[in-house]
């Protein structure tokens with residue numbers, strides 16, 4: 616099988632000795648939407664720029680459609696890059712901005728116009744084709760940048776925080792457009808973001824990076840429900856992470872001895888039969904019960920807690936509870952489940968969860 620993109624143990628050390636990316640492995644199939652997600656400085660942009668050819672690769676191999684690209688200059692790679700600030704030419708019309716890459720490639724005027732017209736129509740930009748970008752809105756400028764990236768018909772479109780300059784509402788609207796456009800064109804997108812909601816909404820798979828290393832590569836739902844590492848558990852979603860020791864198995868469940876009792880979850884992959892682990896419990900998986908009731912039903916994973924704060928925002932009830940060891944846990948659920956006022960601050964409750972919804976991962 617030929618992948619659109621293969622990163623084989625890619626590494627980057629800057630001239631000043633900064634190791635920005637270490638041992639990055641990824642294979643991308645045609646038409647996939649991949650997000651690089653991680654905190655500031657984790658190496659997302661450096662990796663994107665290595666794929667584009669704007670940054671040299673210090674170690675490892677990069678292949679596009681089976682061809683090694685390490686030494687191929689950016690303009691000869693089948694990639695286009697869209698920058699956060701769009702980098703449009705302010706004095707050129709939208710049409711010329713979009714057609715610029717084709718001019719550089721030396722296409723005839725007729726071919727250029729045909730391709731530009733087609734992409735302007737695809738992105739709904741025909742009416743502003745003769746305007747200058749500086750007079751246009753952020754959303755329009757974003758679309759022009761997309762048109763300019765796509766008009767050269769790249770195998771891979773690289774997008775560096777392309778929605779970062781837009782306000783929240785516009786961001787949401789353009790997110791949807793972007794996803795539809797990507798699926799209809801079937802072009803591979805590699806998208807850099809530090810906004811997890813954006814990555815979760817758009818991607819087929821997300822690469823979570825931390826300090827230059829890949830922590831996990833998974834589809835959004837799996838990343839959210841089955842984190843592989845303590846970093847991902849803290850970074851994605853709203854999880855409570857409880858440390859403990861493996862104390863045995865009960866069917867598919869792994870029992871974990873923690874400072875607040877014997878608790879359980881499901882292993883993510885293979886797990887040693889003993890040793891230190893983390894039990895990751897998503898906020899959505901935690902049930903709040905009035906004190907005393909669970910004793911009757913014999914609920915597993917029973918943790919005593921006291922409600923500290925209870926707040927309803929729209930349809931979502933947010934509760935904050937303090938465990939016996941002092942740890943604070945965040946919980947949330949639709950108001951159908953926790954009516955406003957059901958668990959006032961100070962009330963004594965116990966928390967429980969279905970072990971299948973909690974994940975046990977190695978501590979390191």
Ligand SMILES: Nc1ncnc2c1ncn2[C@@H]1O[C@H](COP(=O)(O)OP(=O)(O)OP(=O)(O)O)[C@@H](O)[C@H]1O
Pocket residue numbers: 629630631633634635653654655656657658659660661662809
């Ligand atoms: N030109 C450079 N020279 C030296 N070090 C650099 C250079 N560019 C980036 N770095 C360093 O490499 C590391 C990775 O930076 P990079 O910009 O790839 O991170 P990022 O995840 O894209 O961050 P952000 O979300 O803030 O853009 C950081 O430690 C950064 O300081």
